[in-house]
Amino acid sequence: MIKYKLPFFLNYAFFLNLLLCSHVLIPYAKTQKQLEGKNVINISYNLSLFKEPNQKTFADICVSVDASGLKFVQIAPNKFQASAKLGLFLQPLTKGSTGSNVAHELLSPIISDTLPSTRRMLLLHNFRVNLEPDSLEVNVSVMDNHVTNSSVTSVVKKVLVPQSNPDKFSFSSIVFLDKFDKSDSKTAFHRHGFNIIPLATNSYLENKDTLKAYFEYYQLTQSTKLPYFIHTYIKETNSNDDKKLVQVSYKAKMPKDYEASFISLPLKNLASNTYSLFIEIKDQSGLVIHQTQELFFFYTTNEVFNFTESENNISDYDKLYAYSEKDLNDILPKLKYISSSTEIDFLPTLKDFESKKNYFVNFWKKRQTDVKNKTKPWHDYLNRIRYSNQKFKSNFQEGWLTDRGRVMITYGPPSDVQSFPVEHDKLPYELWTYNKLKSQNGVNFIFIDSDLSTNSYPLLHSTLIGETYNANWRSNVVKKREKDYQFNSSEDQINDEFKETIPRTTGSPR
Numbered sequence: 001m002i003k004y005k006l007p008f009f010l011n012y013a014f015f016l017n018l019l020l021c022s023h024v025l026i027p028y029a030k031t032q033k034q035l036e037g038k039n040v041i042n043i044s045y046n047l048s049l050f051k052e053p054n055q056k057t058f059a060d061i062c063v064s065v066d067a068s069g070l071k072f073v074q075i076a077p078n079k080f081q082a083s084a085k086l087g088l089f090l091q092p093l094t095k096g097s098t099g100s101n102v103a104h105e106l107l108s109p110i111i112s113d114t115l116p117s118t119r120r121m122l123l124l125h126n127f128r129v130n131l132e133p134d135s136l137e138v139n140v141s142v143m144d145n146h147v148t149n150s151s152v153t154s155v156v157k158k159v160l161v162p163q164s165n166p167d168k169f170s171f172s173s174i175v176f177l178d179k180f181d182k183s184d185s186k187t188a189f190h191r192h193g194f195n196i197i198p199l200a201t202n203s204y205l206e207n208k209d210t211l212k213a214y215f216e217y218y219q220l221t222q223s224t225k226l227p228y229f230i231h232t233y234i235k236e237t238n239s240n241d242d243k244k245l246v247q248v249s250y251k252a253k254m255p256k257d258y259e260a261s262f263i264s265l266p267l268k269n270l271a272s273n274t275y276s277l278f279i280e281i282k283d284q285s286g287l288v289i290h291q292t293q294e295l296f297f298f299y300t301t302n303e304v305f306n307f308t309e310s311e312n313n314i315s316d317y318d319k320l321y322a323y324s325e326k327d328l329n330d331i332l333p334k335l336k337y338i339s340s341s342t343e344i345d346f347l348p349t350l351k352d353f354e355s356k357k358n359y360f361v362n363f364w365k366k367r368q369t370d371v372k373n374k375t376k377p378w379h380d381y382l383n384r385i386r387y388s389n390q391k392f393k394s395n396f397q398e399g400w401l402t403d404r405g406r407v408m409i410t411y412g413p414p415s416d417v418q419s420f421p422v423e424h425d426k427l428p429y430e431l432w433t434y435n436k437l438k439s440q441n442g443v444n445f446i447f448i449d450s451d452l453s454t455n456s457y458p459l460l461h462s463t464l465i466g467e468t469y470n471a472n473w474r475s476n477v478v479k480k481r482e483k484d485y486q487f488n489s490s491e492d493q494i495n496d497e498f499k500e501t502i503p504r505t506t507g508s509p510r
Helices: 311-320 325-338 341-349 355-363 376-391 403-411 473-485 489-498
Strands: 003-004 029-034 043-051 058-067 073-077 079-082 083-091 099-109 119-129 134-144 152-161 175-182 196-197 204-206 208-219 228-236 246-249 258-266 271-283 287-301 418-419 429-437 442-447 459-462
Touching: 043 134, 043 152, 043 208, 043 442, 058 134, 083 119, 099 119, 119 134, 119 196, 204 355, 208 287, 228 258, 246 258, 246 459, 311 355, 325 341, 325 355, 325 376, 325 403, 341 355, 376 403, 403 429, 403 442, 403 459, 442 473, 459 473
Parallel strands: 204 287
Antiparallel strands: 003 119, 029 152, 043 058, 058 119, 073 079, 083 099, 083 134, 134 152, 175 196, 175 208, 208 258, 228 246, 228 271, 271 287, 418 429, 429 442, 442 459
16 A cells, blocks of 8 residues: 555646557546445546566556545554455456456555544555456446445446567556655565556646656567667647657667666646657667657646737737627636636736737637637636526625536536435535546535525535545534534434435536
């Protein structure tokens, strides 16, 4: 078990819609299912494919479990520990093939108290399994050993394991790393004399000074017998500019049939955006022999805002947007949910209409995803504002200013919305679920009608890293009514009652 401290994701709203593809791994489906129970456990995993020197394929399946969803029990005075059961099930999709199971008991570090802040950690484990060429369904599940009738969270991916060809060059998966260090201890993360700890947030890097990655390559001698070198660089994924933003080359060496490599590239001068990491094998003349790439998303709170004024920006504004200055003054503050801190600080410096036009065009150029439809990101965002104003207006605020409006605008429509009406022992509340959000699966938001009059529904609890976390949200929904109805309930009774409540699914703007 490896403990991984959670990063602090705040006030940034780009979606992490990254397809994690390589030459040897092709994920083509992914779902998470939370079986009904008394607790919510969030889990995710990375699956990376490698080869042994004999060309047999194996998978490293790095599982991360959010410990805040586990129950910590006292094992000694001022000592608490959580325990979970991990299950790995591999099911070949070829007819007649049988599946295989692997289980692991996951223990948390021992902590001195059970405050939410103390329990906010990720617990990591790595399964290493041999694989035959086939299409596979890989199911990783977790349940709490200390909770009776614990829910079981299951994450499923379907992957293709290609046929190995000993006469053909190939790359392994690219693994983004939290850290790696030399070690003789044979842990689940040990390989080639190193402990290799994958980044628990998948391909989401926040405030990192350096990108670190590990990969392997095989049978290079089939392509060249001469010296070669590794060249790596980073490019913006959604830009028409072919500029290589960061480049690092490594010293030349002679080819082998089996090679492993660690690389690192500086990130401190990059702005928040989606990027591609390219890895090239070149001959001495600089000719590319083989290439692979991987997407990642980088977020920084220390970026320098690239504000440019140009006649083209003014022309684009007048042609694509054409809002009056009065309308633009109303629009600009509404961009705050997806603005960086630098952009927010820059906004008050805009004193005339032309500078505001330039700002608006620059803002959406950074978020452009389709060169054929330049205004799509803005119109998608505007539709969320309009929907929020229509559906979530309170007695004192426009809908976009409420918590439900903020979440809708920032993260988009949830995968599912369940509305629980007022009952004699509980306040009305809503449960929003996102199947995938940033680097997390099965994210929940709980909004509560705390005053029964304003329709503001403030956020009570969320499992998204960086949002309000409240492990006792169920008790809070009941607690405010206890004085009126002398209603007393144990935590188990509260959980049972919430489990039995019949939800009413509401609509979404999609």
